[in-house]
Amino acid sequence: MSVILEFKDFGFRYTGNKEFTVRDINFRIRHGEFVMLSGPSGGGKTTLARAMVGLIPHFYMGEMEGSVLIDGVSTKNKEVKEISRTIGYVFQNPDNQIFMTTVIRDVAFRLEFMDLPKEEMINRVRYILDKLGIADLMYRRVETLSGGEKQKVAIAGVLVAQPKVLILDEPTAYLSPKSALGLMKLLDRLNKELGITIILIDHRMDLAIQYVKRMIVLYNGRIVLDASTKDALETALDKLYGINIPTISRLYHIFKRWGYNPPSPIIEAEDLSRYILKEVVKA
Amino acid sequence: MILVEDLWFTYGEDFILKNINLEIGKGEFIAIMGDNGAGKTTLVKHFNGLLKPSKGKVIVDDLDTSKASIYDLSRKVALVFQYPEKMFFSETVWDEVNFALKNFGFDEDYRIHRINKVLALLWLDGLKDRSPFTLSGGEQRRLALACALAWDPDYIVLDEPTAGQDKYQREILTKIIQVLVEQEKSVIIVTHDIEFVAELKPRVVLMYNGEIVADGAAEDILSNEKLLRSSGLYPPSVIDVSRPLFDKGIIKKPIINIHDFIAALEMLARG
Structure with missing residues (x-):
């Protein structure tokens, strides 16, 4: 499969910091992969996620080294809005992502800039809610949703724009065990059925172990491991810094x-x- | 002691808490467990008077929470919620903790003494001049806890303390809880992190749909698969490995955490 995302000698230092938060980052992600980006808090995971969606360099001030390529084009030459059509980003806390009053309005929000006919918008929303198994929530008010339901609505709001890559930043942190397991199965389905590339940022492996095929571990801003899940757990336990094995x-x-x-x-x-x-x- | 007697609670329609009876002693370590929506957080909000019973009573030492002021109750009971980053506003870690103490009118000498003490307890002493907003997620969690512990409350309630925490932060949290329990503080964690509870083995209060469905030793409740599953939880993963050994009579009871399991296997290996 072709490469969708590539980091080339990437490094970033936030304005006001003396040290680079991440440096010498090199890896490629291909279409259809299911990758876990892991490592202890403060290791640089979120900084890489920001670089994947173009918030670095377009939004965060600082000094950037190297480049990040999406479909072969540097994020420097793409607007964040344009990148967001390829790469969807799901925040850790769904409350930071959902801001409309009802599910349908929230999920449709991202389509409002696309000049679609209203009928088409509603169809797309229904399709994605259906895929996520939450079609019955379509007209519900957001504040009546449970944590697990909110998480799915947040994901629907990102998927509706039909991104090729889905990045999720610690999506299970606040979910009940049942919802967390349900989310992992859902990601597996999105990966297998729709071919969406999944990049899961987390330091819990227990839930994802069956689905994640590749582990990239960041420690102190450097990549210390990039291996298949099986190899990582078999031979590189000492490199799984901060990860709940x-x-x-x-x-x-x-x-x-x-x-x-x-x-x-x-x-x-x-x-x-x-x-x-x-x-x-x-x- | 926190005494909950026949507590019922509703926001207006359905009862979110039903017939809750519970006694929490000084120096006890308790995990309140259950699926999302079971009523865990609603219950603990009654401990410091944030919520008042619709029916029944909650007594903290000698204070009836329906009558006592939040000020008096907060001195005794500290609640630390899930999203600490939303509550900070001071310029430094030191000021943030100091603010919590000023609220209660403590004099400066006592404040300095307490701030130094809690920052050391929470492994934050090296960060006292940093802005709370530049701390890592785990450090922010500890700062929220430092603010709550600053005025030396007897009851400490932590809502989902392990959510989003990496392995190192979980280890630090474990140590902090152990120190608090040694100091005779009551520590109440609200959690669905079964592996964490299996490791620390506190008393477990299991809730489902607004009711307490079990109250007992971690080893008994966490090895009761049927009970856990009917409450929306899963047993700890060691249970799946240890259960067949128990079924064959090789071990005396199902084992809930890896350390105990390894110890049992070592015993077996030695004969």
Whole structure:
């Protein structure tokens, strides 16, 4: 697949800071990937997200090195509005994203600059709400929604503009376990059915482990790991700075240290249990 | 002690809290758990009088929250909510904590003593001259907690303290909670972070649809899959691994966290 997003020797120092927040950033993301961008707080994740959507260099003041290319064109030569048609950004807190009174008005907001006929706008909103399984919320008032529902409305508001890439900044932080799991399944579907490239910023791996194919880890503003999820959990645990490692993967490594050889750090709990019964406690 | 007696609460139509009875002692560490919309936050807002019971009573030490002033209740009960960045307005970390203390009219010597103490407790002493707005998310969370702890309340309520926290911040939070509990403070966390609760093993109060459906030891409640699932939660992931060993009689009860599980396996390995 072709490259949709590329960082080339990228670095950024915010005005007023002495140090660069991120530096020597090089990676490419291809159409249809499902990537997790991770690392401890303050590592530079949000700065990279801002660069992906063009807020750096167009909105945040500072010194930028290198370049960020979207479909081969530097973000320096694109307006934020133009970039937002390719790259959708979902904020951590849906309350910062939703600002109209009803679901339909909020989701339609992004279409209002596109000069679409009203009928077409409503159809598009309905299509996306339907895809997200929240068609019944269309005419609801925003303040009556639960946290999980708000999160989906926020995502609908971004998806309605039909971006090719969806960036989500810690989307599960405030969701209930059920809603968080539902969101991961939804992202997986958007990725598989609509081919949307997903970039998930998070430091929790437990929910995403089955879906995320690649891990990029930022630490102190540098990329310290860029590997498949399996390789990351198998051989690079020491580079997963600040990340909450799934329990199963932690057990995998403890058994390894004890001299056993469990099949994979990404394994269903039942399979690990069976392995323990067979090899470890020899029941 | 916080005493909740036959508490019912409504904003006008349906009851959001129904027949809540609860006793929280000094120095207790409690997790109030449940799905979104279970009534967890509504319940804790009654502890410092932000909300008043529609029916029933909430008593904090000798104060009836229906009658006592928010001022008196806030001295005893500190609530720290989910989005701290929305509450800061001072130019430095020091001033932010100082403001919280000035509100209660403490003299300067006491204020300086308390500010130094809480900033050290919350690992913020190196940041006292920084602007709150330039802190990382985790540091902002700790600053909000510092402001709440400044006047030395006896009951500390933390709403979703682990949400959005990386591994290091969770470790720091764990240590802070341990210190507070050692100081005989009551720490009440409102959370659906089952892994965090499984690790710290506080008393668990489980809510569903406005009611308390279970109240007991973490080990009992977190290993009760049926109860958890019917309350909209999932069991901790170690349960899925340890359950088959329990079913075969190899371990005496399902194990809820990785440290206990490893310890049990080590025992088995030694025979």
